[in-house]
Amino acid sequence: MKVQVVKAILASNDEVAQENRAAFDANGILALNVMASPGAGKTSLILATSQRLPAHLRPAVIEGDLASSIDADTLAAHHIPVVQINTGGNCHLDAPMIRSAMPHLPLADIELLMVENVGNLVCPANFALGTHLSIVVASVPEGHDKPYKYPGMFSAVDAVVLNKADLKEVFEFDLDFFRRGIEMLKPSMPLFEVSCRTGAGLDAWVHWLATQYQPVAPAAASVAQ
Amino acid sequence: MKVQVVKAILASNDEVAQENRAAFDANGILALNVMASPGAGKTSLILATSQRLPAHLRPAVIEGDLASSIDADTLAAHHIPVVQINTGGNCHLDAPMIRSAMPHLPLADIELLMVENVGNLVCPANFALGTHLSIVVASVPEGHDKPYKYPGMFSAVDAVVLNKADLKEVFEFDLDFFRRGIEMLKPSMPLFEVSCRTGAGLDAWVHWLATQYQPVAPAAASVAQ
Numbered sequence: 336m337k338v339q340v341v342k343a344i345l346a347s348n349d350e351v352a353q354e355n356r357a358a359f360d361a362n363g364i365l366a367l368n369v370m371a372s373p374g375a376g377k378t379s380l381i382l383a384t385s386q387r388l389p390a391h392l393r394p395a396v397i398e399g400d401l402a403s404s405i406d407a408d409t410l411a412a413h414h415i416p417v418v419q420i421n422t423g424g425n426c427h428l429d430a431p432m433i434r435s436a437m438p439h440l441p442l443a444d445i446e447l448l449m450v451e452n453v454g455n456l457v458c459p460a461n462f463a464l465g466t467h468l469s470i471v472v473a474s475v476p477e478g479h480d481k482p483y484k485y486p487g488m489f490s491a492v493d494a495v496v497l498n499k500a501d502l503k504e505v506f507e508f509d510l511d512f513f514r515r516g517i518e519m520l521k522p523s524m525p526l527f528e529v530s531c532r533t534g535a536g537l538d539a540w541v542h543w544l545a546t547q548y549q550p551v552a553p554a555a556a557s558v559a560q
Numbered sequence: 561m562k563v564q565v566v567k568a569i570l571a572s573n574d575e576v577a578q579e580n581r582a583a584f585d586a587n588g589i590l591a592l593n594v595m596a597s598p599g600a601g602k603t604s605l606i607l608a609t610s611q612r613l614p615a616h617l618r619p620a621v622i623e624g625d626l627a628s629s630i631d632a633d634t635l636a637a638h639h640i641p642v643v644q645i646n647t648g649g650n651c652h653l654d655a656p657m658i659r660s661a662m663p664h665l666p667l668a669d670i671e672l673l674m675v676e677n678v679g680n681l682v683c684p685a686n687f688a689l690g691t692h693l694s695i696v697v698a699s700v701p702e703g704h705d706k707p708y709k710y711p712g713m714f715s716a717v718d719a720v721v722l723n724k725a726d727l728k729e730v731f732e733f734d735l736d737f738f739r740r741g742i743e744m745l746k747p748s749m750p751l752f753e754v755s756c757r758t759g760a761g762l763d764a765w766v767h768w769l770a771t772q773y774q775p776v777a778p779a780a781a782s783v784a785q
Contacts, residue, residue, distance in 0.1 A: 372599060373597045373598050373702055374597060374701060400709050401709060401710055401712065402710075403705070403708045403709050405708060414585065424712055454709070454710075456679065457649075457678065457680055459680070474599075474701065476608065476699065476701035477598055480630050481598055483628045484679070486627050487649055498627050499701065505727075551754050
């Protein structure tokens with residue numbers, strides 16, 4: 336019984352995710368699911384990315400948190416269109432939450448939608464949102480063993496961004512060990528070392544992200560992947 | 561239907577948690593549920609605590625991870641009795657997992673059982689394990705806003721341990737803001753600032769933990785709270 340109910344919930348979520356994808360595509364929007372542990376730097380990366388995008392990629396953000404609007408307030412202060420979703424205790428965003436947020440976004444005036452998921456290295460990886468790409472933001476203080484301990488997350492994403500990379504020495508972070516853990520799961524995984532604090536590495540990440548965007552006529556049906 | 565199933569799962573978990581509690585009490589064991597984000601320093605705190613306990617508190621550990629035995633290997637190398645639970649993707653420990661681990665521990669020869677939960681600031685707070693106390697290990701690099709964003713976890717625990725406190729300046733960590741977020745949820749919450757790297761603050765934490773232990777004759781039915 337339990338398993339059947341869970342399967343039904345996931346199937347229903349997947350249907351809504353497909354509808355979300357169709358809506359993104361119809362509006363020529365590339366949508367990115369940003370996942371991470373609490374405090375890895377998702378909001379900082381989204382903000383730094385927004386400030387470095389080429390002019391033809393206008394950003395907007397959906398912020399997912401259990402409670403509070405701290406991150407949405409940060410982004411709004413920088414004039415980035417943002418909608419806050421409070422999950423009320425739920426450990427992940429799901430596709431219906433994204434659907435409910437979309438009418439509050441200027442879909443015709445953006446090309447890149449970044450969705451900041453709830454801070455959690457487990458559950459968010461199991462729920463499709465309809466986004467074209469997903470990334471995990473790891474951070475140096477969390478330690479170099481995370482790909483080995485959270486393989487579901489690190490194998491579910493399209494790229495890994497390692498934030499707070501300026502502190503590798505302070506935390507005795509073994510980058511080779513970290514990289515091997517990722518390559519065991521997905522040998523060709525793009526890995527970007529960045530520091531949102533110093534700005535190091537951000538240009539390479541933003542360049543890669545921008546190349547994932549393929550402009551289409553609004554009536555066409557597919558964007559990127 | 562969905563809600564009923566979830567309630568049934570939680571009720572069943574609570575029954576097993578009560579059985580676990582009875583088993584801890586019958587063996588004169590104080591059991592502690594250690595929760596945190598990935599990489600906050602749960603294993604480091606458990607190791608540092610074990611090395612500072614008074615002689616009458618002999619420790620053992622149950623390690624919960626989605627995958628790998630990295631943390632259990634670390635503790636075993638320090639001659640601490642440890643059992644690894646791999647949840648196989650599950651985002652939290654539950655009471656039946658603890659029950660299944662207990663036969664592999666030297667229950668008659670320990671007084672303190674530390675349970676390291678899966679790294680996750682959401683789901684573990686919803687599942688009783690039968691432990692007497694629970695704590696959350698926060699860490700400075702995660703940021704001072706965590707009590708506001710994860711109120712379920714920070715209100716569910718008996719104490720907060722703030723690790724990596726030697727790095728408050730590097731991360732511009734606002735301790736007053738962090739403390740206010742906790743006090744909004746639970747005004748009397750004990751808060752311990754520690755650095756497992758330097759050893760600072762650990763004595764006060766271990767002293768508090770030791771005072772929670774109330775020795776009982778093995779036949780008696782209650783320990784601590």
